[in-house]
Every structure is written in C-alpha cells, then in structure tokens.
Amino acid sequence: AQSVTQLGSHVSVSEGALVLLRCNYSSSVPPYLFWYVQYPNQGLQLLLKYTTGATLVKGINGFEAEFKKSETSFHLTKPSAHMSDAAEYFCAVQGSWGKLQFGAGTQVVVTP
Amino acid sequence: DGGITQSPKYLFRKEGQNVTLSCEQNLNHDAMYWYRQDPGQGLRLIYYSQIVNDFQKGDIAEGYSVSREKKESFPLTVTSAQKNPTAFYLCASSITGEGWNEQFFGPGTRLTVL
Numbered sequence: 085a086q087s088v089t090q091l092g093s094h095v096s097v098s099e100g101a102l103v104l105l106r107c108n109y110s111s112s113v114p115p116y117l118f119w120y121v122q123y124p125n126q127g128l129q130l131l132l133k134y135t136t137g138a139t140l141v142k143g144i145n146g147f148e149a150e151f152k153k154s155e156t157s158f159h160l161t162k163p164s165a166h167m168s169d170a171a172e173y174f175c176a177v178q179g180s181w182g183k184l185q186f187g188a189g190t191q192v193v194v195t196p
Numbered sequence: 197d198g199g200i201t202q203s204p205k206y207l208f209r210k211e212g213q214n215v216t217l218s219c220e221q222n223l224n225h226d227a228m229y230w231y232r233q234d235p236g237q238g239l240r241l242i243y244y245s246q247i248v249n250d251f252q253k254g255d256i257a258e259g260y261s262v263s264r265e266k267k268e269s270f271p272l273t274v275t276s277a278q279k280n281p282t283a284f285y286l287c288a289s290s291i292t293g294e295g296w297n298e299q300f301f302g303p304g305t306r307l308t309v310l
Contacts, residue, residue: 093236116296127200127286127301128239135296174238181246182227182290182297183254186238 086111086177090187098195103147103162105190107175110156116178117158119149122189123171131173134158145169170194198223200302202287207307209281217272217305219287226292228270229299232256233284242285245270246292274307281309 091106109115116135120128132143139151145168149160158175172191176184200221209215221228227246231239241254245264259278264270270289274281284306288299 118298120301125205125284125304125306127303128288129301130298133296133298178296181244181252182292182299183229183241183244184239184299186240188236188238 086115086179086185088175088177088185088187090173090175090190092190093188094191094193096193096195097165099167100164103160103165103169103192105160105173105175105192107149107158107160107187108156109158109175109177111177111179117149117151118176118178118184119143119147119158119160120174120176121145121171122174128174131160165192165194167194167196200287200289200300202285202302202305205303205305207305209307209309211309212276214276215274215281215307217274217285217287217307219270219272219302220268221270221287221289221300221302222268223289223300224267225289225300226267227290227297228264229288229290230254230260230262230270230272231286231288233286233304239286242272281307283307 089108118133119131134151142148175187203218229244230242243262245251261273287302290297290299
C-alpha cells in the first residue's frame, strides 16, 4: 500500500525567499509522484509529476521537485516566493487502478 | 473547452436529507473519482469508477452512493447515513491504462448540513 507524509501543515515564507515543502512517501512499487496546488475554494491543479527518468522535475509557476529514492522523498521547492504562491499544496502517490493517495497538505502563507 | 464541472458550488441541506452532487466531464475519460476534503486531512477517496456501469468503494464509502450510467457523468449521493457530511467534495477524472494517469479536478462543491 502507498502512503504520503507531508511535514508541516503550515509554512510561512517571506516574499522572495525560498519555498521548501517536504514530502515523504512509501510505496511497494516504483512510484508515480505528484504535487498539486489548491487555491481557496477551488479544485486541484497539477504542479508537476515524477514518472520515470530525470529525478529533478520542473513544473509550472517556477516550482521544481527532486525524487530521491534512497530517502523516499519528493520535496517541492521554488527559489523565490511570490504572493501568488499562497495556497495549499498536496503531495500524492499513485496506487493501483490510478488511485491517488494524498498527503494531508501544507498551507503556504507568503508575507510581504 | 474540455473540463470537469461540478454543481452546485455551495449546497445547504437539513440533517437527515439525502443530497446529490453533480459531476460532468467532457474530456472523454474512462475513469472518474470522488474525494472528500476536510481541513488537515487532505483528500480521501469515496468512490471511483473505471468504466461505465461499474464502480468501486474507496476508503470512506460508508454513507455515500454513486452511479455511472454515462461516461460523462458520475453523480454522488450523500445519504442520511453519513454521520458528518459537511465537507468540500471534489470530483476528478483520468484516462485509464498502465503507467501514470494524471487526474483532472473539478472546482468542487461545498456541502453544509444544518
């Protein structure tokens, strides 16, 4: 069975500072990993995904994530936070039948 | 434009009443999913369907029912048996097959039971 742990339910960053959101997973098979973003009262939008190949994955809005098999991690980063990055972020691992197992989410607050 | 629509966006019901949430997609996806979102708990899978006229229970199916009579539609009924129905409900769809399958999400329905 797959599972996902996101460390930190809330993260506060200053505008222009590094954004780092942590995600650790467990999976009995090579994982497909996803990061989604959710703005208030909206659905989820895919930021990026790791399937196979290059372990550093680039996504939309300047975000990237690195798959580290030895650490079972898939942390999300952005070098310079923008006010528009304030949202909730979810890490997910794909299981059988395409089902997604989500982490509990990390709320990002960006301060001026 | 292709996408997923959910209606209504906000829904209020009295305790003890059944309520049906709509989900429609025009992406020609075979698979559809219903998730429940509560603060601090992420998204939890209620039901999913890989093909028309077939569906399976997810992790928290008790108190919910679904149907899949058409490829485009996957309505969710929240029954009076659901003990704590107030939540944000999200519908998603994807292609099926081996390998990774990106799920596309609708805008959600916020259900409040009074």
